[in-house]
Amino acid sequence: MPMQRVPWVSLALVLLSYSTLGWLISETRASVSMWLATVVAILLLIVTLTIPWTKITYYFSILLKSNTRSFAVAVVAAFLFFIMIAWFRVFLDTLLIVSATILVKIDFQTAGLRAGLAFLAASIFSLSGLALGALIYKLIYS
Structure with missing residues (x-):
């Protein structure tokens, strides 16, 4: 992939948005387990975005196979909507x-990058942004 086709603006936005997350987590003085959970959540988000749509529809069909599962999904969705309203600031950051x-x-x-390389690049910039936010917080407040 040529250098001019790399979406530098998008990657900069990812770096900045994840650095604010790193800053916020550092501000709460989170434990190592919270940092690890955040890294796993970031990687899961990126994986779900790079999975082909056919696999996503397959997983959704498993979730909605029976009335009981559909009801459980509806209850969880309602609970998540309540949390979204209750913690609107956190929702906006997310x-x-x-x-x-x-x-x-x-x-x-759009640039034609393979899914594996897209996952790798997005993961590197996301986790680098997270670490950058934590580092900046430590440098300013330590």
């Missing part, structure tokens, strides 16, 4: 991160 990640995925797809 929406920013997800939107920036989706933008990078779309730009990589």
Whole structure:
């Protein structure tokens, strides 16, 4: 992939949005397990965005196979909607991160980058942004 086709603006947005997440987590003085959970959640988000749509529809069909499962999904969705309203600020931060990640995925797809390389590049920039935010917080407040 030529250097001019790399979506630098999208990657910069991902770096900035994940650095704010790193800053916020550092501000709460989170434990190592919280950092690991955040890294796993970031990687899961990126994996779900790079999985082909046919596999996603397969997993959704498993979730909605019976009435009981459909009811459980509806209850969980209602609970998540309640949390979204109750913690609107957290929801907006999460929406920013997800939107920036989706933008990078779309730009990589438009540029013709393979899914594995798109996952690798998005993961590197996301985790680098997370670490950068934590580092900046430590440098300023330590």
